[in-house]
Amino acid sequence: MEWRIYWVGGARRRAPPRTPIDLVSSSAKSGSGDAAPPPHVVEDFFGVIQLLSDGSVVRADDAALLAMPELQDVPGVQWKDAVYDATHGLRVRVFKLAAAAAGDDGGKLPVLVYFHGGGYCIGALDQSPFHTFCLRAADELPAVVLSVQYRLAPEHRLPTAIDDGAAFFSWLRGAGSADPWLAESAELARTFISGVSAGANLAHHVAVRVASGRQPVVDDVDPVVRVAGYVLLDAFFGGVERTAAEANPPADVSLLTVEMADQFWRLALPAGATRDHPVANPFGPESPSLEAVALPPALVVASGGDVLYDRVVGYAARLKEMGKAVELVEFEGAQHGFSVIQPWSPETSEVIQVLKRFVHKAIRPAEG
Structure with missing residues (x-):
């Protein structure tokens, strides 16, 4: 399985693709009304880069945006x-x-x-x-x-x-x-x-x-x-x-x-x-x-x-x-x-x- 990388507070983490990012605090899950709403997407670049409202970033492989033939070395x-x-x-x-x-x-x-x-x-x-x-x-x-x-x-x-x-x-x-x-x-x-x-x-x-x-x-x-x-x-x-x-x-x-x-x-x-x-x-x-x-x-x-x-x-x-x-x-x-x-x-x-x-x-x- 491929993985997406996202950043929260400078920390690098991984999440599986096409899976909603669960950034809701435990207090919110338990029904507390004091929890801040989960971050939302403010910029989405073709699904390859998603910038969230809390400053975190979700990334996918950008190779699909360009034609990416196999590496071909040049003799010599x-x-x-x-x-x-x-x-x-x-x-x-x-x-x-x-x-x-x-x-x-x-x-x-x-x-x-x-x-x-x-x-x-x-x-x-x-x-x-x-x-x-x-x-x-x-x-x-x-x-x-x-x-x-x-x-x-x-x-x-x-x-x-x-x-x-x-x-x-x-x-x-x-x-x-x-x-x-x-x-x-x-x-x-x-x-x-x-x-x-x-x-x-x-x-x-x-x-x-x-x-x-x-x-x-x-x-x-x-x-x-x-x-x-x-x-x-x-x-x-x-x-x-x-x-x-x-x-x-x-x-x-x-x-x-x-x-x-x-x-x-x-x-x-x-x-x-x-x-x-x-x-x-x-x-x-x-x-x-x-x-x-x-x-x-x-x-x-x-x-x-x-x-x-x-x-x-x-x-x-x-x-x-x-x-x-x-x-x-x-x-x-x-x-x-x-x-x-x-x-x-x-x-x-x-x-x-x-x-x-x-x-x-x-x-x-x-x-x-």
């Missing part, structure tokens, strides 16, 4: 998991070529840090769509790919996931850089931050933290990690005011609707926050200016059939207005998250090629 690519945050049990999945291809630094390869999607509420690094994309990237860029786990909302509301992404870079700069696979194959001075959907939103915020000095990953004496660029694939941004694509969404939207995006933000943002919160809307009324932030070059991929298309294109336009180095690539008619939903499609193959050109044309930073 090895992978393994490592723990980067033992306190919270957070892992990173490391992908590398079995025999490292000749890179630009004595056989070492650039590093692609990757954050999975899922509206900050679902998804996992070991799910086949994200795993497969990382396999392809490791093989075809080629690069050492680091797929990073982070804590999900609503159990852990934002900015928890961003804090986890920043903590990963602290680990990478320290213990992670000593991992035998990375020490042998990874040129950490050419590290790229990337992600899809919510993972792209996360990549933006981690890149800003690094570029603004709030997340020190570079030591003036020993420059272990340098971020050479960042890559946003169908970034999950939001805002209170509707864009044209949100007000009149494409007729064939399949993966992410406006209603689903709104619900993800309600579940993920701090309680009571609007979609103009700085995490959702990097150019919102309360968002700090990026004018003075020395962002690395950005590659922004937008899908023409995505309800978030205007937000992604607008993000690239705002960066360009500020004089930032940004490359925008559009895929007409493509759906949100196509790079993982259709990991072997011709469009995804083109994304890999675009990413390869971006990574290998990046100017290597001068040695500190």
Whole structure:
């Protein structure tokens, strides 16, 4: 039998699926009129996430929401998991070529840090769509790919996931850089931050933290990690005011609707926050200016059939207005998250090629 996980007061418990959750106190069962009424569902995301009125969360397996083919390894690519945050049990999945291809630094390869999607509420690094994309990237860029786990909302509301992404870079700069696979194959001075959907939103915020000095990953004496660029694939941004694509969404939207995006933000943002919160809307009324932030070059991929298309294109336009180095690539008619939903499609193959050109044309930073 499969089990659902629910949280009450921070404790992790199990309950069988499709069974009413009995959270009624013993006094209520005995007929006492003093007992509070049992909690009720205030948010229900397709039965996969149920947020109750007392703050507890009921979860089911989210694999049914995405096409989840079996994991198919790519010949010549090895992978393994490592723990980067033992306190919270957070892992990173490391992908590398079995025999490292000749890179630009004595056989070492650039590093692609990757954050999975899922509206900050679902998804996992070991799910086949994200795993497969990382396999392809490791093989075809080629690069050492680091797929990073982070804590999900609503159990852990934002900015928890961003804090986890920043903590990963602290680990990478320290213990992670000593991992035998990375020490042998990874040129950490050419590290790229990337992600899809919510993972792209996360990549933006981690890149800003690094570029603004709030997340020190570079030591003036020993420059272990340098971020050479960042890559946003169908970034999950939001805002209170509707864009044209949100007000009149494409007729064939399949993966992410406006209603689903709104619900993800309600579940993920701090309680009571609007979609103009700085995490959702990097150019919102309360968002700090990026004018003075020395962002690395950005590659922004937008899908023409995505309800978030205007937000992604607008993000690239705002960066360009500020004089930032940004490359925008559009895929007409493509759906949100196509790079993982259709990991072997011709469009995804083109994304890999675009990413390869971006990574290998990046100017290597001068040695500190």
